[in-house]
Amino acid sequence: MSALTQRTRIAILLAATVVLAAVAIGYIRLAADRTATADRTADPFTAAADRATLVAGRRLLVVSDRHLATVSRDNPNGPRRVAPLECVRVYAAAGTGVCVRPDSPWSYSLVVLDQELREKRAFRVPGLPNRARVSASGRMVAWTTFVGGDSYNSGGFSTRTGILDTRTGALVSTLEKFAVTREGRPYQAADLNFWGVTFTADDNRFYATVSTAGRRYLVEGDFAARTVRTLKENVECPSLSPDGTRIAFKEAVGADPTRGWRLSVLELASMRVTPLAETRSIDDQAAWLDNATVAYTVRDSSGDPDVWSVPSDGSGTPRLLVPDSESPAALG
Template identity: 50%
Template structure:
């Protein structure tokens, strides 16, 4: 065999060996990826499918289970929430919907990660999006679907601490008018105009008239429930020690978290419900610290997130202060009851 033919044979063999190694590596990586993407034993069953915001008697939420559908908007029947899940392919960090309009707070990955608020139609198609200035925290849509709101952290990383700043924005989806921050509204506190450099707002919840809303105001180390008016651009304080309010479907009560005395500094909250006519309230049967803006399933039951094996699980408790909390969904957060 000549030197040229020998060299050619060696080259062909080397190429074949390299190709085999590459193929093996790809198959091994694919197998590892497949193993990584399947649901954990005992975890929820999830498959891609059609998800809309008009399927009545269903729950839509952010799926937290590990696998190819993590962070996707996912749905289950409200009557059998532990059943098989249908995943949409649309990823959100925070989500809420009403009357066929959804607001999805998303991460935009790149050289420098950023975030945006995306408005979705009933088929989860993007209608508009807006860059947001920080980490997504809360999202709400008015009962009519016309108004959307979101809160983001722009400093710090938790409501539990004191070194943080938030921005709460409201969008009129019909006109496209965006209020990027409530800090431009006039504040009326204890019957007087109030001004301070340290005001923060979060946790918007809408009344049914597409004009009024409630939110949290923080200033001078205290928090307040405020009632907002989009027409007059005013905010009026109603009560202290109210965070992340959630208005009941009948518009008569506010569910919220308060910092109750005697609780640990890193777990300070207890869920309460307040009558808006009398401003009297009562604690709920959930005694664990809930760092969430609770969602009303209906006029009698509240749903909220607590830490779980996948990051978060959803629990429910009676709004009248009775009953026993129970887990509704594992590996889930940001629920909407359609």
């Protein structure tokens, strides 16, 4: 009986030891999970890295503190999903994204992304990045940079604007190679500068701005034919509406950029211009959130950016949309 009692005591002790060990392991795991959760909460880049995507939905893509981020369109001032991908300019459509990534203070690469932010292609772009766009189908990508060193440039600025066909791999590093028709006649000049591409639904035609001889024009381009033709003067940084009927753009006040720009909308069928309710000078390529609303970046006196929106018909008032961010694009 005493031996049985002794064996029973040993069994009970071993069982208790196993239970206590299991409890200890469970506690350690719980503590580790809590610590990891706290770390992710404290570090928004880690917390959201696996959740920021370009999958279509009611979300906005922006640059937040020089990183790619998404926010809800229904609560744009709410939580942000921030990816560990440094970008100074972003855009996306149909699951294809573009990020202009800084490689050093004076060196940048253009990175093409899939909807899960995986890199599909990357290459260096010259100069300082300024604009980026993706066609509605996700096939075509365009970018603009400021560059120096052109012999004709004396105190002004020069640009390089390129287009990539992600399906065929066709790459045009500068639109200056395209044949230009100005006001109905073939035109050649050393001082041609292009910027601000926006694509039509067929992935071949596009609109952009060209400057030459002190004048700036809206041009319509044909990627396959490598041609552009001027349509209207004093139209900069065009952005085509989702329905393809209007262009949001910045219009130099009195045709003089030194006086600032007025955000406006051009109706392509009639070429009628409607100034929008935003009266501050807007130096940006606006993005359409839908057929009724455009978004754009406004910088305060210290240079910090915010994303604002305004109705596209000239009515209403500007609205602060996403504070402390820039480079907006609608994901759906």
